[in-house]
Amino acid sequence: MAYRGLAGTRMAVWSCVVATSRLPVAMAPLAFVFLDREVTGGYTRGAMMAAAYTAAEAVGAPLLGARLRSRPFRREIAVGLGVSSVFLAAVALVPAAPAPVAVALAAVAGAAGAAAPGALRSMVADLVPAKDLNSALSWESSLNMAVWAAAPALVATVASGWSATVPFLVAAVAALAGAAGVCLLPEKTGRPEPAGRRRGTAGPLASAWRIYLTSAAAMYLLATVELALPALLEQRDRPLAYSGPLLTGFALAGILGGLLYGLRTWPGGPERHSVLLLYATVAVTSAMAAAPSVGTLGALLLLAGLCQAVVLVARNLSLQRALPTSLHPVGYSLQYAGSGIGYGISASATGFLLAHVPPSTTVLIAAGVTLALTTAALPGRTHRRRDRTTRPGTGARVGEPGGRRS
Template sequence: MSLTAPPAPAPRITYGAVLGSPYVARLLGGTLTGRLPNSMAPVVMLLWATASGSSIAFGGLLSALYGLSSALAQPVKGRLMDRHGHSAVHLPAALLNSALLVALPLAGPYGGPGLGTAIVVGGGLTTPPLEAGLRALWPSVLPDPRLRHAALALDTGTQGLLYIVGPLLVAALASAYNPAVALAVTAALGLAGTVTVALAPPSRHWRPERTGVQDAALARGLAAPAVLLLFLSLTGIGFAIGAMNVWSIAMAEHHHQDMLSGTLPAAFSTGSFLGGLIYGSRTWPGATTRRLIIATAAFLTGWLPLLTLPSPYAATVAIAVPGVFLTVVVACTYVTTDALTPAGRTSEAYAWLILSIGAGQSIGTALAGRLAEQPLASAVLPAAGAAFALTILLAARRRLGPAGQRQRGRHNKP
């Protein structure tokens, strides 16, 4: 009797193989560069406002309006990409966004606060939807699901670097020159990164899958209960992040260590980056929905040490733990969204996902700001947001699982 040799194990996926695949390094690098204004613009707007004689409150309002208008416009731009392609949306948006950022310093001498506010809102509305666009491109750029899994984790994990590099670059430019120069550099980086992505062949040639389903049916698919519950859970994730940012400032004030306001978010972002590297370096067993719930539970657990009101050093170490699992949660959410969403609406679905996190972050920031003077309440809020997300996911797990996805006509990708 002859024995059949067992099949050889599939070769291990490395990040070198991912980045060496055609267009991956260009798309990832261009997207990160083009999204730097997301982390730079809110900071430089605050610095510009105060340097122009306005109050910190007005500068904070401008920063909040830029982020909020950018988030609210995401689904509209996602739908436009699904109808007209990526380059047709990215290029006009980048040109308008960069022009408005460069024009902002003119608002002081010529239009005052009203014109400045209008320019900021216009700049937010015209931010290129690079994040949603990149996620929609991965299936066409990387047909191998294992490579796509690693690319998605790398993509998600490196986003944390934006919020480390961006504010530091703004501070250096504003200190060496002035906020107007920092705004110009912010605009130039956003335009350069977006052009790099938009002119790449995968972006120029991308079109959504055509299923023959009418727009009304596609819209119903995007509003399916499973999709809505998934996006609702993400508001809890965003809430935790927004509350964490305010908690970091409260920690800095309580301990009279100004650097903590930057060190703590940086530690969180570093954890997110490392988590992405670890998660994407191997293929994990089990369904994506199960991994999503486990990662969200770990994300919640990671916030609990904050309830002990730790010292600055202990808090810096502890805050990296939920950051590690944030990348896993977001990566699994994108895969689940793809499995639940009609093929002709993927870019728009990813844009709604981004909006859900951004909306939750805004709510978390606002509520944490009101409770910042109460140390325990401030420390509880990130865990509360994570607990909300986990509760929704547990309630929706059957709708999100393979059975629910088969009903939607899609499949659960690795």
């Protein structure tokens, strides 16, 4: 069984930390939209807070990720998530704060925990045998998709049933739980080389630029789908509460797509898969702008989720193969930053466009931008770097897909 090697107490704790640390990130965009709708009756302020949150993540991820080369992983993750928890709670306590203050609170909440995803992804190499590393990365991707599946429904249900401030309290508790859980994990032991041996890292990191750009393109489109969906429903005279179940279906389809992708080794390689399926996602998203009914819109979202799942898993596998192990923490943080940049720019653009053009036009513009970014990543190939260490009993190098991936 593909996941048999992942069974164990440490992996269970790690999985809980991944889920709780990612839940605030998954909840935040839609939560900001509902908060703005409740406080001001509009969407623009919420989109700007979402943009500040994700843009701050983009800045914080590489800066805090670089700190991990010389500092303990557990302490850095715990402190970051703790600070994020405090500022998420502050958003709930002062929902009608002036716009500059609200945007600042969102930005600090996003930046503080930005190193956690890359750090946790790097830590998993110490928790499982080398032969199960690809399975662990695929499991992490599926776990993230599961969190994104639960978060929209959670936000929509809680915000509609109680108050738009409650999702931020839930997110604060989740971040605090992640900070506590990481202290139960062993410290990262695969320490990078000493400072005197850190030369030559810029070149390998820069060689993976196509992966970072593809990540930005994927998240640019995802941000528009999330933030414009309530307005798209309103354009069709449908309740805003439908956005929660629709986005949950999108994420559930992503989980299924990720599992299907891991059933076998597909020809072409993960980098090519991420580009091709991103093109497919663009095509499906474009069709959403003209969807005549909620049922058609839901079906297109399911198909987009299947395609998006392959993009998410394949880009992680691509980066794993492209960089040496010592650069994985920084590389994953740069990838996360690329995703945050794409999401943040899209959130700002979506907020602006929704105030000036119909939601359907906003979706089409986002699809066109994603198409251009994906095409820009086509020339050439990312240079691959593999560790020389071989997996016990397989003869395959660590970081290479071997056999069935999941």
